[in-house]
Structure formats: structure tokens, C-alpha cells
Amino acid sequence: MRVELLTVGDELLLGDTINGNAAWLGRRLADHGVEVTRSVVVGDETGVIIEAVTAALARADAVITTGGLGPTYDDLTRDALAEAAGVPLVRDPELETRLRERVAAAGREIRDMALRMADVPEGAGLLRNSAGSAPGLRVELPGGVVYALPGVPFEMRTIMDEVVLPELAGPPEVARRTLRTAGVWESVLATRLAEVEAMDGVRLAYLPQPAEVRVRVSATGTDAWDRLADVEKRIRELLGAAVYGVEDETLDRVVHRLLTQRTATVAAAESLTGGLIGAELSAMPGSSSTFAGGVVAYATDLKRRLLDVPGDLLAEHGAVHPDVAAAMAAGVRDRLGATYGVAVTGVAGPEPQDGRPVGTVYIGVAGPGNMRIVTCPKLPVPGAGRETRDVIRRMTVVHALDQLRRALLGLPADAAAEFVRLDREEVG
Amino acid sequence: MRVELLTVGDELLLGDTINGNAAWLGRRLADHGVEVTRSVVVGDETGVIIEAVTAALARADAVITTGGLGPTYDDLTRDALAEAAGVPLVRDPELETRLRERVAAAGREIRDMALRMADVPEGAGLLRNSAGSAPGLRVELPGGVVYALPGVPFEMRTIMDEVVLPELAGPPEVARRTLRTAGVWESVLATRLAEVEAMDGVRLAYLPQPAEVRVRVSATGTDAWDRLADVEKRIRELLGAAVYGVEDETLDRVVHRLLTQRTATVAAAESLTGGLIGAELSAMPGSSSTFAGGVVAYATDLKRRLLDVPGDLLAEHGAVHPDVAAAMAAGVRDRLGATYGVAVTGVAGPEPQDGRPVGTVYIGVAGPGNMRIVTCPKLPVPGAGRETRDVIRRMTVVHALDQLRRALLGLPADAAAEFVRLDREEVG
Incomplete structure (x- = not known):
């Protein structure tokens, strides 16, 4: 047909x-x-x-x-x-x-x-x-x-x-499934999946979005669905925790599900993303049971007044610093009384800020008895101006939600060391 | 060609x-x-x-x-x-x-x-x-x-x-311009523009998005650009303040420009939009000079704790009420020290909340010596579930930014009484 x-x-x-x-x-x-x-x-x-x-x-x-x-x-x-x-x-x-x-x-x-x-x-x-x-x-x-x-x-x-x-629609002869990955560059995925690419009757398509790649797997033949199941299993072995969902299971849905399973809530402290993380965390019907709310501390002084970031820390290092991300995450968790706090601070451009280049982003995830601080030293973006801002902001949202997911699952923070690396982890 | x-x-x-x-x-x-x-x-x-x-x-x-x-x-x-x-x-x-x-x-x-x-x-x-x-x-x-x-x-x-x-590209024989309108239903625009539709050599195309309609005006002939200028003038007379910009001049750009001209800042207090208004207000390069930050008070209790909304007001009426929108706007303006505060509270669905149906939204805009409270009694949305939520949230963002624009320009709040109407205005 x-x-x-x-x-x-x-x-x-x-x-x-x-x-x-x-x-x-x-x-x-x-x-x-x-x-x-x-x-x-x-x-x-x-x-x-x-x-x-x-x-x-x-x-x-x-x-x-x-x-x-x-x-x-x-x-x-x-x-x-x-x-x-x-x-x-x-x-x-x-x-x-x-x-x-x-x-x-x-x-x-x-x-x-x-x-x-x-x-x-x-x-x-x-x-x-x-x-x-x-x-x-x-x-x-x-x-x-x-x-x-x-x-x-x-x-x-x-x-x-x-x-x-x-x-x-007749019965399918092609079986297709989309695996969603976050934080790993397309070419890194392709290298890791080389052996799958080489399989007969299997096709992979890479569909990149900022900081995410959907991998569309197609298997053909009369046993297409069985083959697809085998291939998916192998891909998950090769990619590990980079695969966060399938089909239309977006990161915000996954986070919402994980929080619901743990009867936990999250609060967001945002700077360069201006509210986009909160918007994601409130997108799902029923998200009021997992999302408490957030603080957008865009002006530097508000990070101190609304999130209890120490004033001397801001005075010494400016707003774009790993310790500021950690303090924001802890501050929003405490102030809003949530189980988890997720925070971002960084430079969306077009101008550098506090001596940090465009694309520098720090993420803090505060949980019960645990704080993880993650650095994105340089998010890769094409072009300039508003388009760049949009892409950096979007990438920051994805990395922040992915780090929240990893913290919820007890997974390591590093996805692809090129763009995301663990700065430090504090326990207790 | x-x-x-x-x-x-x-x-x-x-x-x-x-x-x-x-x-x-x-x-x-x-x-x-x-x-x-x-x-x-x-x-x-x-x-x-x-x-x-x-x-x-x-x-x-x-x-x-x-x-x-x-x-x-x-x-x-x-x-x-x-x-x-x-x-x-x-x-x-x-x-x-x-x-x-x-x-x-x-x-x-x-x-x-x-x-x-x-x-x-x-x-x-x-x-x-x-x-x-x-x-x-x-x-x-x-x-x-x-x-x-x-x-x-x-x-x-x-x-x-x-x-x-x-x-x-050769020299153009068709002159085109897109006028952007907010808050007015497509069929209402078309009725008001009936006389323009009837002009020879002029075509109008209506391009609706949630709570916005772009009107694409085309004029043909050797004097296409002159004709277009005349037609645009007439359209602006007929539509008045509903036209907020042209071409790629989005609402957030217009608001940023108006705030810059007034050396003013804005802070956002959000509920159902979860951070989307802040995200818009921080989209422009240079928006740190006009956007202070925001509070996403998703959980009802946070509206009291983070925005000073009176507890007895919330206890009596719930979170979805015009007085709550007003208190949120005043609260975020005071707490963040901004010139303007814009606030929204409402029901994005899929379930009704506090006895209010899905699509009920209240907007508060607090300025120096002025408070405007606007009601969207029932935002029109198709379908159900997450798609409905997305559309209501998007419409709420547009109406909120448009009301902020109208407050900045001293324009009346009513766009099309069907969807947006002034609840009340307080001066002093």
C-alpha cells in the first residue's frame, strides 16, 4: 500500500x-x-x-x-x-x-x-x-x-x-520504535551503535534536537517486531543510561513519573532559562502533585534575596559559578519545602557574563542528603543573537531535567564528558 | 520566475x-x-x-x-x-x-x-x-x-x-506585510476588515495561533508598496490597539521595548503557566535590563508564603480568583522590587479546580499607582488532556503579555469582550 x-x-x-x-x-x-x-x-x-x-x-x-x-x-x-x-x-x-x-x-x-x-x-x-x-x-x-x-x-x-x-492500515511489515536519548552528541551515539548499523534489515535514523537525539529504529521482515525487540535490547546495552524514554515519553514525563513513584516533589531555581524548567515540570496533567513551584532569579541580587545564595559568594565569583548553582538548588528546595531542588545558572548570550563565555552553564540538583553539581563547560551552538540564546536555553533545560532524572535514579551524572561533567557530589 | x-x-x-x-x-x-x-x-x-x-x-x-x-x-x-x-x-x-x-x-x-x-x-x-x-x-x-x-x-x-x-530575486511585484494582533478572535477580525477584503488587488490571510492572529496583507500591481501602506493605515484604524506589531515583532519584543523606553522592569508571578511568562520576558538578548525575575507559585500555599497573598483570601475563594491575581501581581512587584508585576492564576485542566471550569484565567497587572485585573472567563480550547493544557497555557501567556503591553501604553484592557474583559481597575 x-x-x-x-x-x-x-x-x-x-x-x-x-x-x-x-x-x-x-x-x-x-x-x-x-x-x-x-x-x-x-x-x-x-x-x-x-x-x-x-x-x-x-x-x-x-x-x-x-x-x-x-x-x-x-x-x-x-x-x-x-x-x-x-x-x-x-x-x-x-x-x-x-x-x-x-x-x-x-x-x-x-x-x-x-x-x-x-x-x-x-x-x-x-x-x-x-x-x-x-x-x-x-x-x-x-x-x-x-x-x-x-x-x-x-x-x-x-x-x-x-x-x-x-x-x-494492514498488518505492519516494518516495525519501528523511537528511543529518546539526552546529553550525548549524535556522532558519539553513532560510533557506539556502529555494530547495530551494520545489521541486516535494521535501519537507524538520528533525529537531533538541542541536547537530545531521538534514535528511530526500524526492523523489516516477517519477524519485524521480534527483531526490533532484540535490537532495542542491544542498543540499550550499548547506550546505557543515555536512553531515557521511548516514543512520546518526553523528559518531563519521565521525571514526573519518577517523582510520583517516590511521592516526591521538586522546585526549580532558574536564571538564564527564565522559567522554562518550571514550564516543563508543570506541563503534565496532574503535575501539581510533583511540582511545587519555582523562583526565577534573573537579576543577580535576587539570587541572594529569594534563594539565600551567600552575598559574598556572588560578590567574589559573580552569578555564574558552580557554588552558586548549588546554593540556588539548596535554597529553592528549602524555601519551597520540596524533596528536590534543581537549579541552573549560566550565560545564554549574546554577551559573556562575569568573565564566563557564552554557553557556560552550571546545574545543581539538591536531594535528601545529597547535592550534585554538574558543569556544562561550553554548550555547542551555531550562529549568534536570539537564535543562540534560544538553543542554549533549550539545551540547559534538557541537561537540567536529565540531571534530575539521573539523581532520582542514582545514575552517574556524566553523559558525554564533552558537554556534561560532574563537578562534585556532596553527601550528608 | x-x-x-x-x-x-x-x-x-x-x-x-x-x-x-x-x-x-x-x-x-x-x-x-x-x-x-x-x-x-x-x-x-x-x-x-x-x-x-x-x-x-x-x-x-x-x-x-x-x-x-x-x-x-x-x-x-x-x-x-x-x-x-x-x-x-x-x-x-x-x-x-x-x-x-x-x-x-x-x-x-x-x-x-x-x-x-x-x-x-x-x-x-x-x-x-x-x-x-x-x-x-x-x-x-x-x-x-x-x-x-x-x-x-x-x-x-x-x-x-x-x-x-x-x-x-528580481524587484517585487507583490508587496507583503504581516500585522500581528493579540486577544481578538479570527472571525471578529474578519468582520471588522470586511471593507478591506473587498478592495481590488488586496488579499488578506489570517494565520491564527493561540490567542493571536497574524494578518498577512498582500497588495499587487506596479504601485504595490504604496497601496500596501494605504491598506495598512486603514487596517490599523479599523483594528486599533489589537495590532501590537509587524513581521517578527513578537509580544515579548514589544514589551521589552516599551519597558526599555520607560527604564522600567517587570516581575512575573505565575501559577498555571509554570514559568512560561518568565521564559518569554527573558527571551530577548539584553532582557536582564527589563526582566527582574519571577516566582512560580504552583502549590497554593506558596502563593501565601512567596507572594504574600492573604491566607484568608485563599481559604475562602481558593487560588483561582481575581483578588488572588491582584495580590500575586502586587506581591511579586514588591518582593522583587520591580516597576511592574504581572500575575496569572487559572485552570489549565484537565480537571476543574476550586469549582472553576477549565479555561478560567485571571490576570493581574500591577504598576506604579495602578492595578488592573482582567478576567478570561472561558478560553476556548479544542480536545482534552495535555493538548488542551498546552493551548490554555499558551493563550494565558499571550493575554498576560498583551495586558502588560496595554498597561504600559495606557490602553483599555478589553480586546474582544468574548474572551478578555476588565474585572476592575484600582488607582492610587
């Missing part, structure tokens, strides 16, 4: 919108063993849509389109599909009634243009949309079938999961 | 990576008056790349490819272009020397595979890459020219701006 994606919309060609729908569809279909062989974006033009659908069906068995099903004059997908099928658009009375009711319920009057959403190419199937106004369409063309879905992500995803995937 | 984009990479079809390169290229080219007529994604397969490039040049004057220029076995763009041009790949000695030096400087040994990056289709032009190892390629094919750029965003952007755009 070969599927192509066709995304319709001028806003995508202009780059006003990033094509998140295509990415989501690709992942969803791959997870169900359906291969996406091409993904095309065209503008809002009937002739171009017809041509693209026809060309896609000459190569693939099915096409999934998104976008162009709305009420405005530039929504042309239904017109294009009717023309491609050589049938007229007919107004579906049931859809019209439902549209009128929906708009009336919101206390508004329906515009004639909006009724276009009740028009359907004659003979097309309707794909139930339990999340919005207009259904998707199933149109049979000579070369194969077209599934036309709305561009609104939430509606598109609902129709896809409830209607289209059950129709399209 | 018609340009098509071709993005190469299995990871894009699988949805492991979102196609941010295509979006950036589309925007960049549009800004320079070059029309992107199609955007295609194909996997790592030589034959498919050749076919896609050939088909694209049958329709367009030039193709820009990204990806497939790296050192690994699945980087096939240069092989495909050589085959399409009917020429061999030849190793460029100067490139080889540079590659060897780069790797040696990093203290590593070069692998044979990496030397592939020095291979060039015979006769191809090299596009200087001042940001990385491998240059881009310019290959002339019978149907037109192919610009092959690496997939690494920073390198791709650098080559594009420094080499490709100067070659491609």
Missing part, C-alpha cells in the same frame, strides 16, 4: 504555516505500516489540485489531501475533486441542516458562503467528523482513492484516526 | 521531522517576490529524486532542493543530480583538503564516507557555505537550474541568503 500526501494552501507555499499536518500524517501512517512515498504542497488553484491528485494516483494507491474544505472562496479541494471525477457538486440536505444548527447554536447567522461546506461531489463518501463542521470526503478516481480531510489539525487527526486509518 | 521546492529525506515522510526548511524558504522567497508554486517531499532514493527534479523543471524555472548532501550512505542528492545531468561525480581536491582540515582541527579522524562531501557533479557550480562543511551545488539541467542546499537549517539559510537569493 503506497500513499501520497497532498497539502493544499497558499499559506504553506508562502511559509506562513509550517506543514505540521504532513509530519503528523507521515508518522501516523508509518506507525501503522503504511508507506508515505511522497508529500506535495500546492496552492489554492483548482487546475493545479486536479493535476497533482491525478499525478499522485499514477504512482500510488491512495492520496490523502488536507486543506481546502473550508467555507471561503479559496477553499477549492471539493471543486477540484468533483471536476477530476467528472461529477457535479450537490448540496447534502442533512449536512446543510447540521451546519445551520451549529451556527444558530452559536448565536450567529450563517453566510451563504459557509453553506459551501454542505456541497459534496456526487457519489462521494462522507468521512464522519466528530470534531467539527464539515466531514471529510472519500472520492474514487480511476487511479485510486482520494481521502480529502480538512486542514484544521484537530479535525484532520480525528477523522484520520476514526475513519481513514482503519480503512488503510 | 517560478520556483519549486524539493525536500529530500525519509525522516520527513515518516514525520520524524517537520518541514521547517520549506516554510522558511517559502517565506523568504515570497518576501523577495519569488513565487513558490509547489513544494514536494521525497525519500532517500536516487531514482525518485531524479524523477522529481525533472518533473519540477518541466513546470518551473528553478528548483531548490534541501537535504541529501551529508556524508552518509542515504545522502543521495549529489548522486541524483550527476545522473540527471549525465555527468560523473568528481572529487574536488580543494574541498577534500578543507574537509580533512576541519575534522583534524576537531581532533578526530576522517572516515572515507565523509569524503563523499567533497564529490561534485562534473561542471556544477559550488555555492559557498560559510556556516558548515559542504557547499551547496548549482547544476544546470535542460529544463532549468537546480540549487542543491544542505538540510541543516542554519547552513541552508546561510547559503540561501548569501548566494541563492541574490541570484534569483
Whole structure:
């Protein structure tokens, strides 16, 4: 089964919108063993849509389109599909009634243009949309079938999961799993995994983000899932604690789970990250049971006033120093009454601070009877200005959450000595 | 001049990576008056790349490819272009020397595979890459020219701006500008802008994000830029204070600028947003002059201990109440010694809290001699679970920054009464 994606919309060609729908569809279909062989974006033009659908069906068995099903004059997908099928658009009375009711319920009057959403190419199937106004369409063309879905992500995803995937997905012949790693450079991972790369019927893809790399493992063959399990086991042996989760198990989820298992809480003391660590620790539903709160001590003096960092320490070394990270972690843990305190101080740039270069970061993790201080001597970043700041801040968040995870699990602090190294550990 | 984009990479079809390169290229080219007529994604397969490039040049004057220029076995763009041009790949000695030096400087040994990056289709032009190892390629094919750029965003952007755009871009015939609005629903904007929608040679595109809508205005014709100026003036009259910036002038930049002009600082007291407001206020280079810091009082008791919210107020009404927002704003302003305090309390879900439904948010903005309390009675969100939390948190950040902006400018608090309304204002 070969599927192509066709995304319709001028806003995508202009780059006003990033094509998140295509990415989501690709992942969803791959997870169900359906291969996406091409993904095309065209503008809002009937002739171009017809041509693209026809060309896609000459190569693939099915096409999934998104976008162009709305009420405005530039929504042309239904017109294009009717023309491609050589049938007229007919107004579906049931859809019209439902549209009128929906708009009336919101206390508004329906515009004639909006009724276009009740028009359907004659003979097309309707794909139930339990999340919005207009259904998707199933149109049979000579070369194969077209599934036309709305561009609104939430509606598109609902129709896809409830209607289209059950129709399209057969049993998988490719088994895939994504292992999530933190703190280790892509080339270091690749070197450690050389023997896995060499295995027949196994493919690895490295998907780097700041301070994280997702390793996508694919195994093919009739025993794909068994092979995948073997490969995953070997990878975990080779990478050890660098693997923190699988699939959509993000670092904040892992930390939340570990804290919940220990009936423990955490508080965050932040400087250069400005609140991003707290934002991660509060992202999960139910995080109020594990996240107490935080202090963003951006101005140096606030580190003393809000977190009890000794004034003479700040006077002597400035704010970017391993002892300051430790004092912040201890201070926020005490002041907020949490089981753990995690703290960061560092230089996000663009200018050096207190004599430390951009990319210098210190992390403190204070736990019951234990304090760990970790140094990131130089986080590697491209470019300059705001982009650099964003990347350094993001890397700092990942390293801080990963160090909290390692402290919770009693794992060593060092991930890849190049970027993260233990400064010291104090017990008692 | 018609340009098509071709993005190469299995990871894009699988949805492991979102196609941010295509979006950036589309925007960049549009800004320079070059029309992107199609955007295609194909996997790592030589034959498919050749076919896609050939088909694209049958329709367009030039193709820009990204990806497939790296050192690994699945980087096939240069092989495909050589085959399409009917020429061999030849190793460029100067490139080889540079590659060897780069790797040696990093203290590593070069692998044979990496030397592939020095291979060039015979006769191809090299596009200087001042940001990385491998240059881009310019290959002339019978149907037109192919610009092959690496997939690494920073390198791709650098080559594009420094080499490709100067070659491609003629004088613009379309003038475009993006106006940024906050707090007003898309359909309300569209209704207010009905007369502009009706103008000849003018197009509006609405690009909604949580609690924000970017309005992209396009004017065509020989006097496009003059027309655009007139249209922008009219739009600003119709929308008033809802327009907070243009192009990439995000809310945090606007707030930073306004605070800088007033030599003022701000501190943030957060609950449901967990630190996201602080993260925004510290995003700009130089924000240490305007952002003092913040307190994330996630646990209810911390609102009393860290922000001096009266205990009896919390006992009587719970944490989600307009008076609590006001007390948090005043508390963080006092404790951190800032000119302004901005505070939010609310329910991000998935469960109601203190008898308030998901989506209830209160915002307090405390300034010198002035306190404004704003209610978001019910932020509109689709779906459930973590996605809902993310959207409500994001909307809360936008409304809070927008209310801070409005307070700084002495503008009224009400944006669209449906979602944001003034609870009360206290002076003195």
C-alpha cells in the first residue's frame, strides 16, 4: 500500500504555516505500516489540485489531501475533486441542516458562503467528523482513492484516526520504535551503535534536537517486531543510561513519573532559562502533585534575596559559578519545602557574563542528603543573537531535567564528558 | 520566475521531522517576490529524486532542493543530480583538503564516507557555505537550474541568503506585510476588515495561533508598496490597539521595548503557566535590563508564603480568583522590587479546580499607582488532556503579555469582550 500526501494552501507555499499536518500524517501512517512515498504542497488553484491528485494516483494507491474544505472562496479541494471525477457538486440536505444548527447554536447567522461546506461531489463518501463542521470526503478516481480531510489539525487527526486509518492500515511489515536519548552528541551515539548499523534489515535514523537525539529504529521482515525487540535490547546495552524514554515519553514525563513513584516533589531555581524548567515540570496533567513551584532569579541580587545564595559568594565569583548553582538548588528546595531542588545558572548570550563565555552553564540538583553539581563547560551552538540564546536555553533545560532524572535514579551524572561533567557530589 | 521546492529525506515522510526548511524558504522567497508554486517531499532514493527534479523543471524555472548532501550512505542528492545531468561525480581536491582540515582541527579522524562531501557533479557550480562543511551545488539541467542546499537549517539559510537569493530575486511585484494582533478572535477580525477584503488587488490571510492572529496583507500591481501602506493605515484604524506589531515583532519584543523606553522592569508571578511568562520576558538578548525575575507559585500555599497573598483570601475563594491575581501581581512587584508585576492564576485542566471550569484565567497587572485585573472567563480550547493544557497555557501567556503591553501604553484592557474583559481597575 503506497500513499501520497497532498497539502493544499497558499499559506504553506508562502511559509506562513509550517506543514505540521504532513509530519503528523507521515508518522501516523508509518506507525501503522503504511508507506508515505511522497508529500506535495500546492496552492489554492483548482487546475493545479486536479493535476497533482491525478499525478499522485499514477504512482500510488491512495492520496490523502488536507486543506481546502473550508467555507471561503479559496477553499477549492471539493471543486477540484468533483471536476477530476467528472461529477457535479450537490448540496447534502442533512449536512446543510447540521451546519445551520451549529451556527444558530452559536448565536450567529450563517453566510451563504459557509453553506459551501454542505456541497459534496456526487457519489462521494462522507468521512464522519466528530470534531467539527464539515466531514471529510472519500472520492474514487480511476487511479485510486482520494481521502480529502480538512486542514484544521484537530479535525484532520480525528477523522484520520476514526475513519481513514482503519480503512488503510494492514498488518505492519516494518516495525519501528523511537528511543529518546539526552546529553550525548549524535556522532558519539553513532560510533557506539556502529555494530547495530551494520545489521541486516535494521535501519537507524538520528533525529537531533538541542541536547537530545531521538534514535528511530526500524526492523523489516516477517519477524519485524521480534527483531526490533532484540535490537532495542542491544542498543540499550550499548547506550546505557543515555536512553531515557521511548516514543512520546518526553523528559518531563519521565521525571514526573519518577517523582510520583517516590511521592516526591521538586522546585526549580532558574536564571538564564527564565522559567522554562518550571514550564516543563508543570506541563503534565496532574503535575501539581510533583511540582511545587519555582523562583526565577534573573537579576543577580535576587539570587541572594529569594534563594539565600551567600552575598559574598556572588560578590567574589559573580552569578555564574558552580557554588552558586548549588546554593540556588539548596535554597529553592528549602524555601519551597520540596524533596528536590534543581537549579541552573549560566550565560545564554549574546554577551559573556562575569568573565564566563557564552554557553557556560552550571546545574545543581539538591536531594535528601545529597547535592550534585554538574558543569556544562561550553554548550555547542551555531550562529549568534536570539537564535543562540534560544538553543542554549533549550539545551540547559534538557541537561537540567536529565540531571534530575539521573539523581532520582542514582545514575552517574556524566553523559558525554564533552558537554556534561560532574563537578562534585556532596553527601550528608 | 517560478520556483519549486524539493525536500529530500525519509525522516520527513515518516514525520520524524517537520518541514521547517520549506516554510522558511517559502517565506523568504515570497518576501523577495519569488513565487513558490509547489513544494514536494521525497525519500532517500536516487531514482525518485531524479524523477522529481525533472518533473519540477518541466513546470518551473528553478528548483531548490534541501537535504541529501551529508556524508552518509542515504545522502543521495549529489548522486541524483550527476545522473540527471549525465555527468560523473568528481572529487574536488580543494574541498577534500578543507574537509580533512576541519575534522583534524576537531581532533578526530576522517572516515572515507565523509569524503563523499567533497564529490561534485562534473561542471556544477559550488555555492559557498560559510556556516558548515559542504557547499551547496548549482547544476544546470535542460529544463532549468537546480540549487542543491544542505538540510541543516542554519547552513541552508546561510547559503540561501548569501548566494541563492541574490541570484534569483528580481524587484517585487507583490508587496507583503504581516500585522500581528493579540486577544481578538479570527472571525471578529474578519468582520471588522470586511471593507478591506473587498478592495481590488488586496488579499488578506489570517494565520491564527493561540490567542493571536497574524494578518498577512498582500497588495499587487506596479504601485504595490504604496497601496500596501494605504491598506495598512486603514487596517490599523479599523483594528486599533489589537495590532501590537509587524513581521517578527513578537509580544515579548514589544514589551521589552516599551519597558526599555520607560527604564522600567517587570516581575512575573505565575501559577498555571509554570514559568512560561518568565521564559518569554527573558527571551530577548539584553532582557536582564527589563526582566527582574519571577516566582512560580504552583502549590497554593506558596502563593501565601512567596507572594504574600492573604491566607484568608485563599481559604475562602481558593487560588483561582481575581483578588488572588491582584495580590500575586502586587506581591511579586514588591518582593522583587520591580516597576511592574504581572500575575496569572487559572485552570489549565484537565480537571476543574476550586469549582472553576477549565479555561478560567485571571490576570493581574500591577504598576506604579495602578492595578488592573482582567478576567478570561472561558478560553476556548479544542480536545482534552495535555493538548488542551498546552493551548490554555499558551493563550494565558499571550493575554498576560498583551495586558502588560496595554498597561504600559495606557490602553483599555478589553480586546474582544468574548474572551478578555476588565474585572476592575484600582488607582492610587
